[in-house]
Amino acid sequence: MGPRYAPVSADIPLLSNLSVFQNIALIRQYHQRLTAEDSHRDTTALLERFDMCHLAAKRSFELNDRDLFFVKLLRASQHANAAIVIDRPFAQVENMHNLSPIRKALELLDFSGIEGIILGYEWNRGRYEADGQ
Amino acid sequence: MASKSIQYKVGLFIVTTIVLIILAGLFIAYKKDLFADLAMYRLQSESGEGLTQGMPVLFSGFEIGKVKDLELSDKGQVVITITVPRKHVRWIREESTFTLEKPLVGTPRIVVRTENPEGKELSYNKIVPIKTIDDINEVIKKAQPLVERIQSVADNIDRMTNADSELNKIIADTRKMTKMLSEKKSLLEMATGDKKGQETLMKTLEQVAAITETVDGTMKRIDGMVAKADEAVLGDKGSIAIVNNILTDIEGKFKRLDTLIDNAITMSADLQGTTQDINLVRKEVEETISSVNKLIQDVRNSLPFEQKKEIKLP
């Protein structure tokens, strides 16, 4: 089996007939065969950690681009043993000036041991290397 | 993911429907006497033809049992085991008759007839013979002559439609004629050669039509007259009836004449002798008359004013 990737991309949307909660829960429910109860518990904890519980019942079209990006990131984080591939983050979130929100998010995810790949354009190098915010 | 309410509704729907299906199944099983205590009887038939497992056993048109099993006995006969629920056992008695009916329309069935339901119940050990009524074969037998006639009709048609048949010749001739007709404007033109002749002929045909109408009317009147004549001649009070009466009358009279003639024959035999005597008297009278005639002639001759002078003596 080849390397597994968990994409966070504008071309890989959330499922429109599922809520944010269901989109995130789906990955582990499918791959780890979690029951609805287990999945509910884990996903609720995750959303609480990101302070995103208010988004749980929303559908993708109700989200702004920033929320949408982080929901996608949370979804990608649920794919066990897969490298998170973030595709042009600055293109996905307009008002993001550097990578620190992503870094924070990855820290909150307790993201360790698995590769994270960020794909972007050369002309955005400054934003990738900038700190702060 | 599915809410508790959805899970509850779906569960209720599935359970209720399955319970309904099971209840329907059980009800049918009950009605099919699947839970009933069954009595078994044995019948026998010369042939297993038309017999099948599950075939209904009817009493008064009502299904009271089924054929459970068919077996071939050592004697080469078919032993039929039927099952009848206990509640219908009263219709299976020792004197009951069993008939295999193969109706023209519908499925074959075994029909039970029982005159006395109070009689002794049929025992399993007693094997009852079964009669067969085969409607289909009856119909086939009846239809056989008809089929033969149809066959002969078909043969005739075959002969008629044969390549060398008269019919085909007529068709060929008609074709020829049609071809000829298609080349001319009309048959009349073809026959007369000019249009005037055709017009004249058309007028004549119209007159003929009028004449035909008149003839039709006349024929109708004649029909009426014939009907009346029929009535007059053949009716209850018609001539034939009267003639019949007269003939009957004449027949009676002839019978009476027969007896008269018989009498006349005997009388004429008696008369024969008498007639011979009369002949003799007649001859004598004739001779006397002849002598008197001569005498008168002599008297005339002897008178002076007579032209003839000659007097002959007797």
Next chain:
Amino acid sequence: MNGVSWLEKLGGAALENWRELRQLLGFAYAVFRRLFSRASYRPLTVDILTTQIYFTAVQLLGFFIVVSILFGSLFIGMTLFVIKEIGLTEYIGQFIAGVVVLEMAPIMTTLLIALRSGSAINAEMAVMKANRELDALAAFDIDIAQYLFLPRIIAVMVSVVLLSSLFAIIVTLSGLLFSALIFGMGFNAYADIIAKAIEYKDFLILMVKSAAFGFFITFIPLYYGSRAGYQLTAVPVAVLRGMVNVFIAIVVIEVLSLVARFL
């Protein structure tokens, strides 16, 4: 020259259709195999299944019962009347068992569900394809046959089987009303006639036929929906093709079941 191009077109269309049919049947077989694989089933499947049964059968139930009573009663009433007119009264049982239970119940249920859920599923898949949601599932290594197809197919199969049976029961019961009105027949006599005419294999045929209908009226919309293009304009085309093929499948299954019954 014209003749040849016409022939070429005809041959091309035939080959294209044959290829498509083979793909469809091949995929149907793959999905069918997954139906019997334990690995295909996870708690998530049951969850989606429940939701789908809710949308397909429970939401429809009220309307379905009304249609069954109205249409079924009308149909059975008219037919019993005709049966009486032509003097075939002794075949009431066979008529109800053969026509209502085996033919009308599954076909009516199937038509209703195909029109309602089949078209919805077809459009849902086509929209998911156009929105690249199917690509999203593939990106997360989620097998669309297991996640999307299987629970929907099973849900519709279960719904058609249960609703067909319900239809048969409701119509048979409404037949009681008309038998009483037309023939003056009591409940017991009617029940006897029906019970004698219905065989257990009729139940089995009803179940198998309904399940086959359920499989194809879901699988075909799923298949054509998932094969739609990425443009939104491809959605109506996918729905159109899917639904036409659903209709063809219904006819084919009906014919096959009739052939199987009378062979």
